[in-house]
Amino acid sequence: MLELPDVYLFNPSCDFAIANGSKNWQPNKTLQKMEADLAVLPMLFAKQSDFVLVDELPASYFLETMQELGFTIPRFILKKEPGENRLFIDEPKNRLLPWGWSPAAHKFLTPLKQSCSPGFQNSPVFQWCLEHRDISSRKFAFEILKEIINSTSVDWFIGNAQLPIICYAPSDIEKAIADWGTLILKAPWSSSGRGLQPITKTPIHPKVWEKINSVISEQGFIMAEPMLNKVHDMAFLFELKNGCTRFLGVSHFFTNNKGQYGGNWLNGLPENQSKELTDFIQKCIEVLTQPLINTIDNSLMAKHYEGVFGIDTLIYRNMHNELRINPCLEINARHTMGMISLRLEKWLGADKKGVYKTFYQPGTSFATFKKMMEQKHPVKISDGKFQSGFLALTPSNESAQFGAYLLV
Structure with missing residues (x-):
């Protein structure tokens, strides 16, 4: 039996769309440009028969290069097609797979829903509901965190005194400052390290209060x-x-000094990590995986979500210099860059370490960066696996400001 195609859409601004709540929400120009430049990324998950929606069809040179390196090339189709191409609208499909769901994503993909499989039409993500908003918030992650701590008897989880608090007013924030001194404030709906506000000095500057009050007012x-x-x-x-x-x-991922996503390590951590840390990480994976599964299976998420998701954790040192973990810092009910890194690892030589990163340097095009990196790090492949070198994972036409790449 012929397998029906899935339809992919790269819309990582979905968290902001959820926060806004309007089905007519549009990302700002920078986010629109990022989504356009990186639109081909879902090809790393896709089968040959699948569709990936893009703003501009990728150049044949890019696709030929990716194919020669062993990547599957799906069918690319312009984002305007779901609204006007009757053949595409009516073609039988399996599932619609945006990077993440939001009211705006549902509106955009609605014309394609009638031609999807019964399995997808009966799934909990076929229509938007308020529970989807709830499970995408940091408040839900906090509830899961408390469940995991209460159900798992270990002494190396984050302590009660360090647990997040929900602030409904400036007075709640002032109390947190009195308790902790320095802290970080996080918008309930945001992603990739955006929506963060470190508080390291008091009194808080009026402009910072303005931003904080705006989040409380909106979210x-x-x-x-x-x-x-x-x-x-x-x-x-x-x-x-x-x-x-x-x-x-x-x-395993890393962030910049503002807490924003920087990239992922591939095939484990870099080799210069201490045995203490690598042993602790292994212990966390062995002990935490099942409690995370059990807690999610008994939560609102199991009833109202279908698809891939990630749970971010944070390993830190306490005041006694002992390693500890926050086992549920946040839940990303969507695709994540970590999913891409997991897919890329199968193309790496078994003993090779690498990094997956996104690129954005105002004033420098991705094409310029790619040319420089290819000269410094030529690709070497043997037995169908990457051994070393730089590979652009997104097109590098002169207008591309954002990019994604693999460096082995």
Whole structure:
């Protein structure tokens, strides 16, 4: 029996769309440009028969290069087609797979829903509902965190005194400052390290209060967490289907000094990490995976979500210099860059370390960066696996400001 195609859409601004709530929401120009330049990325998940929606069809040179290197090339189709191409609209499909669901994503993909499989039409993500907004918030992640701590008897989880608090008013934030000194404020709906506001000085500057009050006004509350002595970021990756959670693996990622996503380590950590840290990470994976599955399976998420998702954790040192973990810092009910890193690892030589990163340097095009990196790091492949070198994973036409790449 012929397998029906899935339809992919790269819309990582979905968290902001959820926060806004309007089905007519549009990302700002920078986010629109990022989504356009990186639109081909879902090809890393796609089969040959699948569709990937893009703003501009990728150049044949890019596709030929990717094919020669062993990547599957799906069918690319312009984003305007779901609204006007009757042949595409009516073609039988399996599932619609945006990077993440939101009211705006549902509106955009609605014309394609009638030609999807009964399995997808009966899934919990076929229509938007308020529970989808709830499970995408940091408040839901906080509830899961408390469940995991209460159900798992270990002494190396984050302590009660360091647990996040929900702030509904400036007075709640002032109390948190009194308790913790320095802290970080997080918008309930935001992603990839955006929506973060570190508080390291008091009194808080009026302009910062303005931003904080704006989040509380728009989203209802803001989350506060103490500043911790971070050592490592790790995400547990899962797929949820028919109310059952399946473990896919872990991804090790890093952030910039503002807490925004920087990239992923591939095939484990760099070799210069201490044995203390690598042993602790292994212990976390062994002990945490099943409690995370059990907690999600018994939560609102199991009833109202289907698809892949990631749970970010944070490994840090406490005041006694001991390693500890926050086992559920946030839940990303969508695709994540960690999922891409997991897919890329199968193309790496077994003993090779690498990094997956996104590119954005105002004033420098991705094409310029790619040319420089290819000269410095030519690709070497043997037995169909990457051994070393730089590979652009997105097109590098002169107008591309954003990019994604693999460096081995």
